Amino acid sequence: MLPLFKKPLLAYHAGLFILVVVTGIAAAQLTSEYIILGSILFVEYFILLVIMLHVYDKFMKPIKKTSHTVDELLKGNYRVRIHHSASGRIAELNNKLNALARNLSEFEIQEQMQEDRLSTVIDNTQSGLVLIDEKGYIHLVNRKFISMFGGNAHDYQGYLYYDVLANETIHATVQEAFLYEKNIKYSFTQTIDIDTKYIEIVGAPIFNERGILKGAVLLLYDITHLKKLELMRKDFVANVSHELKTPITSITGFAETLLNGAKDDDESLDRFLKIIYDESFRLQGLIEDLLTLSRLEADEFQLTRSHVDMNQLTEEILPVIEQRAKQGGITLTTNVKNDTTLKADGERVKQILINLLTNAISYTGQNGTVNLTVAYEGEMVHIQVADDGIGISQQAVTRIFERFYRVDKARSRNTGGTGLGLAIVKHIVEVHDGNISVESEPDNGSTFHVYLPKNDPASS
Template sequence: MKRFQSKLLRTYSIIIGLILASLGLVLGQLYPVFVNYSTVTLIDSKMEQISTYLVETELSKEEQANVKQLLNSTLQYQEIENGQHSLWLFLFFVLLITFLVALFLGSNIFKKYAQPIEHLTETAMELARGNYRIRAFEDDFSGMSTLSNSINILARNLHDISVMRETEKERLKTLIENMGSALIMIDRNGLVTIINRSFMDQLQISIENVDGKLFRKIGLPDQVEAFIDKLFLTESSYREQIQIKRNLHTYYKDAYGAPVIGEHGRWLGIVVVMHDITELIKLEQVRKDFVANVSHELKTPVTSIKGFSETLLYGAYKNEETLISFLEIIHKESNRLQMLITDLLDLSKVEQVGYEVNLQKVKLNDVLNRCIDMSTHLLEEKEIELAFSVEDSVKVLGDSNRLMQIMMNLVTNAITYSSDHTTLHISIFKNEKYGIFRIQDEGIGISKEEISRIFERFYRVDRARSRNSGGTGLGLAIVKHLVEAHHGLIEVDSEVGKGTCFTVYIPLVKS
């Protein structure tokens, strides 16, 4: 597109050229009259001079008349021819100079007044394209300063609005993407307009770009699609707890949906927000199981103590042998009840938010020696051998008493679930980050389905053996929380019938 100034200058030059050309044609038409008048006047003046000269000669009157006539026609032809040629050249140069002067003046005038208009036009076009950073040149001499100032104010306002809009857009996008709840917005045609990362992660949607696609085509679970269909049918707010089964696991979602209403009450679509309440459901179930298990575990020793004490009160105490037997049972059940209460108190303590251990430099070999000394009688009862692989220089950052509790629980469990005349393999070593304690038995082992549950409270792999050994079912739960309190890790590797290997990682002392 040609510039406005060039168009205007070309139009101006054409108009001036036409005007000058017309003026030249008019002057050309008037020229013969002027030439004839000038020629006659000039010839008459010269012929008078010639007549005066001829009178003084000796020529006859007839000869003088012939000479005058010849000279008159010759002079008239030469004057007219010379006058026409000179006048045309004069007109051409005068009109050319006039055209060039007019063109020069017009160019300066247009540059002064048309260029600001052109610049303002380009500025307005850039603003229409969305370039709000452009500014118009403010020139007081062109008379466009008021308009330029107005356009600049408009540009600044548009730029501020654009920046504010982009900021709000980024805030909204950040909020939607980083909110813990899953969110999806669907228009009235069933097309996805907004979806956040949490929604895709929770429902394991593999499609990266789902915007603008039909919600039935993005792989939503059937329960979620049914919930969305219900929202479209009712066109009203609705809440439902959705249960989704995937890969042998069950996930619970608290879904809330509502219609999106635009201006003048126009129905635009729906928005669905889902909260993952799987952990809350599990915690509620764990709480129920915990209460039931505690009640059951407390009921068993209390029932035994109450039953044998009542029997003694009804006269069994008179038989010394029966008395001693019953008292031993009551003592055993009291110890069991005490252990259960102690473990419950320990578990309650380590599960508290903000629980911290007294971290000091501890040598794992020293903790292991204390643990073996306290477990010697258990090893001797089942004639279990120990196989050691221990590095002496493994020093970790931990609480020696709590580390002792971790090792003691693991060693006791290994002895409990091992058969007689087997071997217990104990290793202590380190890597770049952790001091590692590993204990491997040759016991009954744990199935893969049960490995994920062994750290639950009161969960037992072999309930009969654990109960007979006096275990409370809380040892591994306490171990797990204590390891986490040390910022460590615990791993389990087991095979049914071959044994179980527990590996504990405790951070090393930083040198």
């Protein structure tokens, strides 16, 4: 098409010009008054030009603008609007077009919002998520997945899963989910930096509305804490069994010896009965400690806080402790500031003092000293138990609050210890919203610090 016809205004103008020239030539045949003829032609040209401009402005220009707007909408720009003032059908068309553009842009906003919401949910789920299409290409990986496997989304998205994921268990999960068209579950370990994580993977096939397989979604759960709990539980059962076995073996052994005739010898009878008695006592202590721990850990555990006077409480436990200190040749001093009171479970606080003081006495040699001080420190009551005994090495200090942990098993067993005392203390301190710490050095004694809130934190 000639370039002239692409510009309608110019084309009309050219048409108009030709029309005027043709009329001029035709009229020139009829008259020789060129001045009159010229004037008539000029007026005719002018009138036709005005009519043409009017027609152009009224119809052609709005149609051009409308067509431009439609082009923009087709390109996906839904914010475009027609502002041209028009009337009649053109105005109606413009209004409808503007309404359509508004609807489309509303729709786009809604869609964007939904997409944002979905990606927020996907990115913030606590499980890794991978979306794979039916050809094996990865379409989506979420943030958690990246934190588990490293790299960034671009290292995975758009690639075949077996090209970018080296893990055999993941391959098997995808393949079986595709093959059997049902959920597949496996678990594996994954080393992230230096941490080993236990991961459970579930592969679920995705079907379209006609039931045709369209891909698979993989969900990866970090089950490290569950595995650790399971390990702890196994360890705990093994430890309990081991601790129970020793006294029970001893009781059975000595009872058997007595039954086999030793009971007739008075001296053996006394000695063996004493051993049986001591071992049963030990067994009883162990079972009581285990019960205390399990009560403290129970979900429904409730503290019964009351007004506790630390002076009075210390007086109540001192007779037993003093006797133990005397037996061990240890000087025991106490310094409880007057009027130190707190809202706490008295019996449990007593247990803290007994356990810490018994330890201090047990792990301090002859002529040693053990000191108990109790005083306010801000909003807390500070209980300090210091000794100048054998002390604890740096690496053992971090473990002494674990159940059954004993630095020197033989020595602790001699003192009747099972390694549960400090675990109980720690639990009691924690249920009171307090904290416990220890300073110690081998051969230089140990100082245990317990801080308990003066008031019940729940009531303030």
